[in-house]
Amino acid sequence: MLNLIRRRRSPAAPTIAQTTATADAPDGAAVVDRAPRVACALSSCLAGERATVLAMGCGEMEACRLRTLGLCEGAAVSVVRTRDCTLLEVRGSRLAVCLSLASDITVLPVA
Amino acid sequence: MRIALIGNPNTGKSTLFNALTGMRQKVGNFAGVTVERVEGSYQTADGERVAVLDLPGSYSLSANSPDEEIALEVLLGHAPGIPRPDVIVVVVDALHIERNLYLTTQLLELGLPIVVALNQIDAANAAGVEIDVPELIHELGVTVVPTVATRRDGLETLRRAIMQAPSLPLPSRRFTLPQVADEALAPVRKLVMDAGFSANVAEMEALRLLAVAAPEKHLAHIAGLDDAVAQARTDLLDAGINPRGLEAELRYGWISGVCSRNVIHNPTTRHLIGDRIDAIALHRVGGPLVFLAIMGLVFQAIFSWVTPIADGVEEFVGTLGSMVGTLLPPGDLRSLIVDGVIAGVGSVVVFLPQIAILFLAIGILEDSGYMARAALVMDRYMRRVGLHGKSFIPMLSGFACAVPAIMSARTIEEPKDRLATIMVVPLMSCSARLPVYTLLIGSFVPATLVLGVFNLQGLTMFAMYLLGTVAALGVAAIFKRTLLRAPSRPMLIELPPYRLPRPSSLAISVSHRAMLFLKRAGTVILAVSILLWALATYPRSEAAPGTPVELAQEQQLEQSFLGHLGRGIEPVVRPLGFDWKIGVSIAASFAAREVFVSTMGTIYGVGSGDEGSPALSARLEAERDPVTGQPVYTTLVALSLMVFYVFALMCVSTVAITVRETGGGATGWGWAGLQFGYMFVLAWGSAFLVYAGGKALGFG
Known part of the structure; x- marks a missing residue:
C-alpha cells in the first residue's frame, strides 16, 4: 500500500480527486490515501509520474497560453520535477508551471 | 516579393x-x-x-x-x-x-x-x-x-x-469541425466575412475566438461579434463541448495523428545531461547559489576583466583628441571638435567594452538555455515585490546600462509588469555612475579597515549599489500596488534544452547591440555634447593678460550660459550641501552621468577630469566656500552627492528610450516624465536627509 500513500504538496485541494486525509505526517503535511488512477491536481503529481490532462480550472488567459503550448485537455504529460514549481514534459517540450497554476489543472495519473 | x-x-x-x-x-x-x-x-x-x-x-x-x-x-x-x-x-x-x-x-x-x-x-x-x-x-x-x-x-x-x-494551390484547414461546432460558429464566421475578411480567415478567426478573452484590435470594430462568440460558446456547452478548449483539442488531435504516422522517437539519453544540470540549477538552495555565482562572474567580467580594453579605448579617445587638436588651428572649431564632440561622445564610448561584455554574457546565458532557468529561480524573489521572474534580466542589465536594460524588458508579457520594470531599471547603479562614485569615494572616504577585513571605500561602493537595488525593488512594489496594480501572471515558461552557445551567433548578437549603442552615441549624445559645449563656451569672456590658464577657464565657465544656469540651479541644490559648480556638473551630466567628472575637471581646470586624478581629488579637498571659508567638499557632502546620483535619472538616453519603450508620443513622454520626476524627488529628498541629518548629528 506504500505506493498509494502520497504526500500532498500543494495547498490547493484537488478539484476532482477523491482524497481522504488520514493522518498528519511528521512535518505537519497532510497525508492522503489515493486510489490508483484517480483524478488529482497536477501539482500533487510526483516526479516521474505520467498523467493525462482532464480539465483546466485556471483563468481564461492562462488556459489559453497553456493550451497553445500543448498542455490541453487530453494531453499526456510527464512530471520531471516537483519542487517550487512543476517541471513537466509535454509534446516533447519542457514547461515550468508554478504550483498555483499547476494546482488548477486536473489530471488523471497513468498507472 | x-x-x-x-x-x-x-x-x-x-x-x-x-x-x-x-x-x-x-x-x-x-x-x-x-x-x-x-x-x-x-x-x-x-x-x-x-x-x-x-x-x-x-x-x-x-x-x-x-x-x-x-x-x-x-x-x-x-x-x-x-x-x-x-x-x-x-x-x-x-x-x-x-x-x-x-x-x-x-x-x-x-x-x-x-x-x-x-x-x-x-x-x-x-x-x-x-x-x-x-x-x-x-x-x-x-x-x-x-x-x-x-x-x-x-x-x-x-x-x-x-x-x-x-x-501552388493555397493551403487550407486540414481537419473538419464537428457538425455542432460548425453550426455554432456559422454566425461568427459570417460577421467576420462581412467585415471584409476572406472565408479562410473567417474560419480560422471563428475557432480562435472561442478561446481568447476578447476580440483583438483588428476585430474589435465588428459590431455584435462579442455576442455572437458568447452565443457560440453557449451552444457548444449545451452540446457537451468545452468551447475554450475546442481549438487546441482539434488542432492537437490532428497533429498527434500526423506525428504518430510520420515521426519516430528512438529512445535516447538526450534529457539526461540537461536533467542533471537542472537538478542543481533549479534546486531550492543550489539554484540561487548557482545564479549568484554566475552573476559574480558576470560582474567580475564587467568591472575587472574588461578594464584593460576600456583603458585602451579611453587612451584611443584621448590620443584622437590630441591628434585632432594639433591638426586644427586654435579657435572655436577646434574647441567644438576636441572639447565638445570627441570629449563628449568619447566619454560615453569608453563604456563600449563593458556594454559589449554585458551583452556577451547575456548572449551566452540565453543561447545556453540558462536564462529561462534563471528567470524561474528568481521568480520566487521577484514576486515578493509584485514583479515577474523575467523582470530580473532587465534589472541585472541595468548594472551596465539602463538603455539596453529597458529594451530587454520587452520579454515580459504582462504590460503592467513590463512598465513597472522599465520605471525602476534606472535605479540600478549603471556603469556610468562608477566614475562619480570612484572620484568621491577616493577623495572623501578614508581607506580604513572595517572588522579587520573590509576596506571602508569598498564597503561604501557596495552600499551605493545595494541602495539602488533596494530602492528599485521598493519602488517596484509601490508601483505594483498603486498605479500599475494588476495581478501578476503566473510563472509559465518553456525551458529550452541546454545547448553550447555558437560563437558566430554570439558575435552577431554583441555586434548588433554595440552598433545600436554607438549609433545612439553618434546621435543623441553627440547633439547634447555639442549643446553643452556651446553653453559652456559662450558668451566668451576675455581673461586679463597673465591670468593663469586654470583661473581663466574657471572665469570663462562662470560667465558662460552654463555658469548662469548653475547659479540658477544653486538654490535648488544648496540644501543638499552643493554649490553652483556642483549644480553645473549635475546639469551637464544629464547628457551622461560620467560627464559629471569631466565637467568637474573643466571647472577646476585640472585637465582630463580623470576620476583617478590625484590633482582633481586634491583640488576638491582644497576647495573653500568664498563666504564662510569652510571646505566645500566634506565626507557628508560627498555622501549626499553620491546618494543623489544613486537615485537621480541624470541620463538623456534613458529618458529617450523610456519614451520609446512605453508607447512613444504623449503616453511615452508621460511615463518618462513620471520616471524622471519620481527619481528626482527621491534623489533630492534622500540627499537632503543625508546632508541635513548628518549636520543635525554633528557630522560634516
Whole structure:
C-alpha cells in the first residue's frame, strides 16, 4: 500500500480527486490515501509520474497560453520535477508551471 | 516579393533570417527575444529581390502576448505601414515538431502560400527523432524543406521553394469541425466575412475566438461579434463541448495523428545531461547559489576583466583628441571638435567594452538555455515585490546600462509588469555612475579597515549599489500596488534544452547591440555634447593678460550660459550641501552621468577630469566656500552627492528610450516624465536627509 500513500504538496485541494486525509505526517503535511488512477491536481503529481490532462480550472488567459503550448485537455504529460514549481514534459517540450497554476489543472495519473 | 518569417521561440528563426538575408540581428534562446521589427532582403538567382520580415517569436496566433498580436496583424495585412506578405515561411523546430505544428495549422488557414522550414533537423536526428518529410508534405499540403540554419544547409532549396510557393494551390484547414461546432460558429464566421475578411480567415478567426478573452484590435470594430462568440460558446456547452478548449483539442488531435504516422522517437539519453544540470540549477538552495555565482562572474567580467580594453579605448579617445587638436588651428572649431564632440561622445564610448561584455554574457546565458532557468529561480524573489521572474534580466542589465536594460524588458508579457520594470531599471547603479562614485569615494572616504577585513571605500561602493537595488525593488512594489496594480501572471515558461552557445551567433548578437549603442552615441549624445559645449563656451569672456590658464577657464565657465544656469540651479541644490559648480556638473551630466567628472575637471581646470586624478581629488579637498571659508567638499557632502546620483535619472538616453519603450508620443513622454520626476524627488529628498541629518548629528 506504500505506493498509494502520497504526500500532498500543494495547498490547493484537488478539484476532482477523491482524497481522504488520514493522518498528519511528521512535518505537519497532510497525508492522503489515493486510489490508483484517480483524478488529482497536477501539482500533487510526483516526479516521474505520467498523467493525462482532464480539465483546466485556471483563468481564461492562462488556459489559453497553456493550451497553445500543448498542455490541453487530453494531453499526456510527464512530471520531471516537483519542487517550487512543476517541471513537466509535454509534446516533447519542457514547461515550468508554478504550483498555483499547476494546482488548477486536473489530471488523471497513468498507472 | 515579400515574405514573412514566423515560428515558435527557440526554433532558430533568427539564425535562418540571418542566413537568408545576411543581416545582423539578435539571436537568443530565451523565449520571446525576437521582439523588434527586423527586415532584410536577398536577391534570387533570377535577380528578383525578396524582402524578408522577421516576425516576433510566437507559439500561436492566439495573441497571448503583444508579440503574437503583432504577428497576427501583419499576417492579416492589418499592421499599419506593413503590406501583407506574399509568402509565409514557418520555421518549425524538428526536435519539438508536435508543439511547433500548432502554429503551422493556424497559418494554413490564412489563405497565403506557405513554406515550412523544418529547422534544426540535425539536432532532432541526434536526439533520435526521425521525420518522414515526404509524408509530412502530403499531410500538410505545403512544401516542407529540412534545414540547418546554423550550417546554411537547405537554404538554396528553401529559396527555390519560396519562389514556387505562389504558384501552388493555397493551403487550407486540414481537419473538419464537428457538425455542432460548425453550426455554432456559422454566425461568427459570417460577421467576420462581412467585415471584409476572406472565408479562410473567417474560419480560422471563428475557432480562435472561442478561446481568447476578447476580440483583438483588428476585430474589435465588428459590431455584435462579442455576442455572437458568447452565443457560440453557449451552444457548444449545451452540446457537451468545452468551447475554450475546442481549438487546441482539434488542432492537437490532428497533429498527434500526423506525428504518430510520420515521426519516430528512438529512445535516447538526450534529457539526461540537461536533467542533471537542472537538478542543481533549479534546486531550492543550489539554484540561487548557482545564479549568484554566475552573476559574480558576470560582474567580475564587467568591472575587472574588461578594464584593460576600456583603458585602451579611453587612451584611443584621448590620443584622437590630441591628434585632432594639433591638426586644427586654435579657435572655436577646434574647441567644438576636441572639447565638445570627441570629449563628449568619447566619454560615453569608453563604456563600449563593458556594454559589449554585458551583452556577451547575456548572449551566452540565453543561447545556453540558462536564462529561462534563471528567470524561474528568481521568480520566487521577484514576486515578493509584485514583479515577474523575467523582470530580473532587465534589472541585472541595468548594472551596465539602463538603455539596453529597458529594451530587454520587452520579454515580459504582462504590460503592467513590463512598465513597472522599465520605471525602476534606472535605479540600478549603471556603469556610468562608477566614475562619480570612484572620484568621491577616493577623495572623501578614508581607506580604513572595517572588522579587520573590509576596506571602508569598498564597503561604501557596495552600499551605493545595494541602495539602488533596494530602492528599485521598493519602488517596484509601490508601483505594483498603486498605479500599475494588476495581478501578476503566473510563472509559465518553456525551458529550452541546454545547448553550447555558437560563437558566430554570439558575435552577431554583441555586434548588433554595440552598433545600436554607438549609433545612439553618434546621435543623441553627440547633439547634447555639442549643446553643452556651446553653453559652456559662450558668451566668451576675455581673461586679463597673465591670468593663469586654470583661473581663466574657471572665469570663462562662470560667465558662460552654463555658469548662469548653475547659479540658477544653486538654490535648488544648496540644501543638499552643493554649490553652483556642483549644480553645473549635475546639469551637464544629464547628457551622461560620467560627464559629471569631466565637467568637474573643466571647472577646476585640472585637465582630463580623470576620476583617478590625484590633482582633481586634491583640488576638491582644497576647495573653500568664498563666504564662510569652510571646505566645500566634506565626507557628508560627498555622501549626499553620491546618494543623489544613486537615485537621480541624470541620463538623456534613458529618458529617450523610456519614451520609446512605453508607447512613444504623449503616453511615452508621460511615463518618462513620471520616471524622471519620481527619481528626482527621491534623489533630492534622500540627499537632503543625508546632508541635513548628518549636520543635525554633528557630522560634516
